[in-house]
Amino acid sequence: MARFVEAGKKIVAVGRNYAEHAKELGNALPTEPLLFLKPTTAYITEGQAIKVPITCTSLHHEVELGIVIGEKGADISESDAMKYVLGYTLALDMTDRAKQEELKKKGQPWSVCKGFDTSCPVSSFIPKEKIPDPQNIRLWLKVNEEMKQDGNTKDMIFTIPHLISFISSKFTLEPGDLILTGTPSGVGPVQAGDVIEAGVGDIIKVTFPVEKK
Template identity: 60%
Template sequence: VGNTAVSRVTPGCPCAQNIVCVGRNYAEHAKEMGSALPAEPLFFLKPSSAYVREGSPIVRPYYCRNLHHEVELGVVIGRRAQAVPQDAAMEHVAGYALCLDMTARDTQEECKKKGLPWTLAKGFGSSCPVSDFVPKEKIPDPHKLQIWLKVNGKMRQEGDTSSMIFSIPYLISYISHIFTLEEGDLILTGSPKGVGSVEANDEIEAGIRDVLSMRFKVLRPKYTF
């Protein structure tokens, strides 16, 4: 990965055109959601405007009554990846970030019942809080990481990336055979069990073992429609 890839994430945030989120990539999370284990990756997209960095709040969308947290390891793409084989996939990684896939759970359930896309549930503004960027050299094995999340100081989620159903090389290869991943794009690799609701004024703290941590406050909607 050259300096160009690093410069796009300075001071620590990928500048993604694409935010690709992988669902049900931990068996225990699939179980708690009442879902079958996927035979192939399930993924959806968030718009780049879903990004929010530490220091800015998570704002619950006006139509949501049950906002959930999902902590995930994010993979930052370092160079263009198109139809990449698994054995070369990690050559396209610039580094990692901790991410939250904030989900309007009540909206998602309604979308499922009606057979509609998950955009309203997953793609609202501030639905993708992102930590500082961590160069891949600082994380020798991304499949041996403990990730965690607390709400108001109480532990809610603890998981290990070794429990992912589909590995990072597999995900990069799979996605890149469907559409091209560009430098700075972000892949959210799925959430471990323990997802749950947050309310206005709650504080979310999340981290990757002793590598980094981040904090975000949850606010009520700024407006209604």
């Protein structure tokens, strides 16, 4: 599934899954996973650029561990959840923050602030055996060589098995689908001309330039 970007049918993202990140945006801690969807047209891979949406006034970076699903499943139990994981990817959940704040105040969906073209940069596929404990792995992100996010998946509010179980109770998961598991604290703005560098521990590293659309 090295080409999950082409094979997957959906991207299911989880919001507010790290307590410190929820606090930095003034959000209450969730009592169940907060889900939103990105279209697969949001994908870009290394060699492509993150494009700032024309109407965006505050584009934020969010580094995340992505879970690549290996087989079809619905109503998956937590005890069986990891059997459905094929591997991982490093992902960025690029967010039009000003638009998101506007939509939150109106109680409206987040599609346009989270799912625009180039809003889901990803690394190449990481085989499952490369991350033996996905619930204890460092996630980091730099902007113009300055460290902005430096967290660990052990701080997730909802674990990966819980997320897979919960999501599969709502949406059937299929091979190549991607789950974005949330971002640690330290999110912040980027603008055209910036360069984002991010990694999962020392396992994989990616670089994406930010450009005007």
